[in-house]
Amino acid sequence: MKKNYWLLLVSLFMVLFGATAIANADEKTPDDQFRVGMETAYAPFNWTQTNDRNGAVPKSGDSNSYAGGYDVQMAKKIAEGMDKELVVVPIEWDGLVPALNSGQIDAIVAGMSPTEERRKEIDFTDPYYESDLVVVTRQDSDYADAKSLDDLNGAQITAQLNTFHYSVIDQIPGVDKQQAQSDFSAMRVALSSGIIDGYVSERPEGVTATNVNDDLTMVEFDEGEGFETAPEDIQVAVGMRQDDPDLNQVNDILSGIPEDERTQIMDQAVEDQPSSSDSADGEEESSGLLATFKNIISEYGILFLRGAGLTLVIAIFSTIAGTIIGLLIGIFRSTPESESPLLRALQKIANGILRIYIEVFRGTPMMVQAMVIFYGVALLFSIDMNRTIAALLIVSVNTGAYMSEIVRGGIFAVDEGQFEAAQAIGMTHGQSMRKVILPQAIRNILPAIGNETVINIKDTAVLSVISVGDLFFQGTAAAGTNLLFFQTFTIVGAIYLVMTLTATGLLRLMEKKMDGPNSYNKIEETTTGHE
Template sequence: MKKHWVARLGVLGFALSLLLGSFAATPVNAASDSGTFKVGMEAGYAPFNWTQTTSANNAVKIQGSQEYANGYDVQIARKVAKALHKKVVVVKTSWDGLPPALTSGKIDAIIAGMSPTPDRRKTIDFSNPYYISNLTMVVRKDSKYAKAKSIADFKGAKITAQLSTYHYQAINQIKGVVKEPAMNDFPAMRVALESGTIDGYVSEVPEGITAERANPNLMYIHFAKGQGFKTDASDTNLAIGLRKNDPNKAKINELLATISSKERAQLMNEAVDNQPSTESNGNWFIAIMKQYGPMLLRGTGMTLLISLVGTIVGFIIGLLVGIIRTTPKPKKLGQRGLRAVINWLLSLYIEVFRGTPMIVQAAVLYYGAAQAWHLNMDRTTAALLIVSINTGAYISEIIRGGIISVDEGQFEAANALGMTHLQTMMKVILPQAVRNSLPAVTNEFIVNIKDTSVLSVISVSELFFSGETIAGQSFQFFHTYLIVSAIYLIMTFTISRLFRLIEKHLDGPKDYNVMTNQMQVETPKTRTAKEG
């Protein structure tokens, strides 16, 4: 191993930290201070909103992506932005991330089929309704519930709905129902329905129409008059979510008042007709890759970027922490006290980041930093920071274990030769410790590749998030996730084999002869050259 490897890693880590830090210190800008109108939505809830690969049918570019968003919500957003004399920008965000994205200043409005429930009004404000919806139930055509005319017909059925929506609370109106745990999104519910895990899920009529058109095995229930779900206006009215005391609320309500019921119905019909096709003619693999291949490739690239940078920076952090935590006790009292404080802080860092889920850390950093310190952090930067810091906590313990595994006699021998602790670490201990730790570091890299999927909470468009979007729009859940699984397997297998080669290179030749090497180094010619 070359003696300058630690220095090179240090330079790389310093450069990366400067790059990440430059993004992290950007102050939050309010909507009124810019010429853009940032709208948050899932972009995966057709016909209200979905993701597509082209700008067809007046689609809007998704921020930080090569994809476009379209649907009823998008067209409403375009009208609102025009009335505000701003340019609409779609920020693709998971459902649970929409309220914190709004309150933290990441977006200016939520237009995602959200109802102005009393609980939501406690934290955000709402415009007047821009669509009035009705609840329905989506079931399989071959199930006994396909002939249901009343919610009472679902007695004993396994029913679910989307998490954090009034749909899930509406299930309580069905007597004798088996209320399954809520699910994050509609693609997940469709998968569960097709697989038979549930008997149906609560939805809105437009989404039911979409499900029925896209999948011949599904249908939505036409409840008889007075036999459906009982709802309040706060449940069925869909409104635009705004921050408290938003100065644009009055203008938005004025614009909504000019859109007639006929025009709203026309917009919804166009959304249903324009949503991405789910038909697959011929080979399913070719069909998916032809339509969504670029999206999968970009997701794969983002996954590799985050996992690679996160592992490299995490390794540097872990290396430094591991070295500091294994320094010998100083003789002076003050230095011992300082060392104890530093070790306590490092131990706290390790315990916090190893003891909490990465998904929680990502949400706290991305949304919390904006709310608490008014720092607007790019979602990719936030992802890189979280993965790096999280990985550093794990690798620090791996490196510490590698250092401890080196025979203590080598420390004593280096000390006898007059080497300082830093020299001992750089020239004797770390090369062995890193080599011993390399299999565990490889495992961390592989784990990072897979764990990037949790970054969907801050809507990073990595591989799993892209696959989830594709599955929800194409209704080809098994096929899509099979492709995604194959991509993950190829990445992890390749990384594993590359690190095996690195391990062999670090091991050196098996027939290495110390005496022969020493004789080659100390030949008369070399001695003469040294003396000269």
């Protein structure tokens, strides 16, 4: 057992060291930087690539990942006009406004429309792009030749969650309005698989989708036959905090960019996006499913490996930290009540607090916990937490809530005679727990610890809501750029499977090591002599 304890401590030290190294990659942003948030998965406005080709900018916290697109080029012009260095912070769509208001970014440059609802939360600059609404559908769809909204009668249509695109669907007569999707990646998959007949989008995104996938087409409406929109609905503007003193300066910079130059930048972005270009070496890409897998791995393999490494760091560290939290809570909650009235009262209060902690973190989704903790801390205390540290904290605390009950069950699973025997030889409660009960309890709960490790490897995917660059986040960014969703997530799924199978195998070896030999041979000594 001592060897196992030392192994546990060494593993914890190594994981802590690795986590610190990753966390140090995100240094505190100085005042001379212009931090902008975007999805980096909404081509041609913004996308992810693995080099700085075509003026791409490194993504914050990941030296091997770059952001390109129309938004990036416009953000570069704004930063140059402000005499600041541009820093692109990859953030999921739903996290952009909370990140802005909490001070984690200085502006949103993500193809966001300055709708009336959003103006209640943030301010917007003058528009830097204006587009028309279209409906993306399949070439073989009954609605592929639609010219008006009436032609879409009965179609199953959706749009991105928390966008005005979803609200205009109601203008289609007899439409079968579907549940809003979290992002364009999800909508394109649903469309290709036949779950929906189409989704509402802006023309640049529609051009991207049809350029990449020959099975898709874009429905453009005749004049007066399309969606009725307010001017700000089809405009794209920079989002900034309310009463931001830099708002007027940004407007001045945007006013100095002629309309024809903006159009040229967008046309160039459509041409440069990785999904519509040749391979990095300029050679024509091979056809076939296996060739597609090879191209994806070649282009995004380094990002997947970095994401997998971060996933393992978070999962292993959080499982160890959560187990330690669970052990401490489990030991405390199994401690007999004190004879002192004051200590007994304090013990009951502490037990009540711990019960609330356990029930809250076991009774709410980790995704909700991530949003509340990460953005709540920033809003309430003006603390800009490092995303990796926040991920370690969130998953560790969540795991601790589950492990505390597992540990308590493991302690009570030890035969009561063990307690009595330890007390009979004069051991205190602490000595009994440390030397007799816990070694047996840890062995009892080892399968549960292994299960939590596997769960944590998979559940880090929910941390994409606060834009932690784990494997799922990197896969989403890649699929949002190349639009090869099935192929990309098949690769991501295979990596997850390798990690979980490896973790399970190592934990089973540890179980066998703790159990010792399967059988013991009794050595009988024979003696000679008279009976």
